[in-house]
Amino acid sequence: GAGVSQSPSNKVTEKGKDVELRCDPISGHTALYWYRQSLGQGLEFLIYFQGNSAPDKSGLPSDRFSAERTGGSVSTLTIQRTQQEDSAVYLCASSFLASLHNEQFFGPGTRLTVL
Amino acid sequence: ILNVEQSPQSLHVQEGDSTNFTCSFPSSNFYALHWYRWETAKSPEALFVMTLNGDEKKKGRISATLNTKEGYSYLYIKGSQPEDSATYLCAQGTGGFKTIFGAGTRLFVKA
Numbered sequence: 001g002a003g004v005s006q007s008p009s010n011k012v013t014e015k016g017k018d019v020e021l022r023c024d025p026i027s028g029h030t031a032l033y034w035y036r037q038s039l040g041q042g043l044e045f046l047i048y049f050q051g052n053s054a055p056d057k058s059g060l061p062s063d064r065f066s067a068e069r070t071g072g073s074v075s076t077l078t079i080q081r082t083q084q085e086d087s088a089v090y091l092c093a094s095s096f097l098a099s100l101h102n103e104q105f106f107g108p109g110t111r112l113t114v115l
Numbered sequence: 116i117l118n119v120e121q122s123p124q125s126l127h128v129q130e131g132d133s134t135n136f137t138c139s140f141p142s143s144n145f146y147a148l149h150w151y152r153w154e155t156a157k158s159p160e161a162l163f164v165m166t167l168n169g170d171e172k173k174k175g176r177i178s179a180t181l182n183t184k185e186g187y188s189y190l191y192i193k194g195s196q197p198e199d200s201a202t203y204l205c206a207q208g209t210g211g212f213k214t215i216f217g218a219g220t221r222l223f224v225k226a
Binding site: 033058059093102105 | 204216217218
């Protein structure tokens with residue numbers, strides 16, 4: 001594809017419900033990152049995947065958050081039992097390699113609102 | 116605990132003004148420093164990545180410098196245009212492939 005795509009673009013849910021956010025990275029990119037931006041805050045690292053290696057989950061804020069990447073391509077971020085503090089813009093990015101020097105290409109984000 | 120800080124938080128300038136913002140970061144465990152531009156309703160786009168002390172990068176009217184010893188980077192915009200209005204993010208690459216982002220500087224350029 002031309003760029004990183006994310007779906008849905010907007011999601012409104014009720015407190016306590018589960019949500020799934022999807023990311024389609026750029027074809028051929030082996031590294032995939034999830035971030036979130038809460039109102040007035042910077043981008044908060046959540047998790048990254050590099051090829052078939054075990055993901056770095058150290059940024060996930062609680063065990064209600066999980067992510068998987070199937071076939072080294074599409075990734076899904078799942079938030080269980082959503083809370084109001086989960087409201088944020090969730091951004092996905094991919095890069096050719098998980099290198100600190102490599103440019104990350106970002107998707108348009110999913111705006112999650114938990115009522 | 117790593118903390119990337121950006122200042123100012125927001126900036127209002129007139130078209131044609133030159134401006135600059137600051138990104139400060141812990142100088143230890145430094146791998147790379149990235150600048151991104153994030154326009155409203157769009158995705159963040161990479162501007163520069165710098166790795167060496169004294170690096171200077173330029174793209175059109177925008178340039179950046181890096182001082183890894185004292186832990187800061189400056190982003191300069193010469194002759195600001197309304198289309199430069201955006202949030203400018205800096206991010207430090209650290210060990211373990213994490214990228215720590217600052218909160219951004221929001222630039223408003225008035226025609």
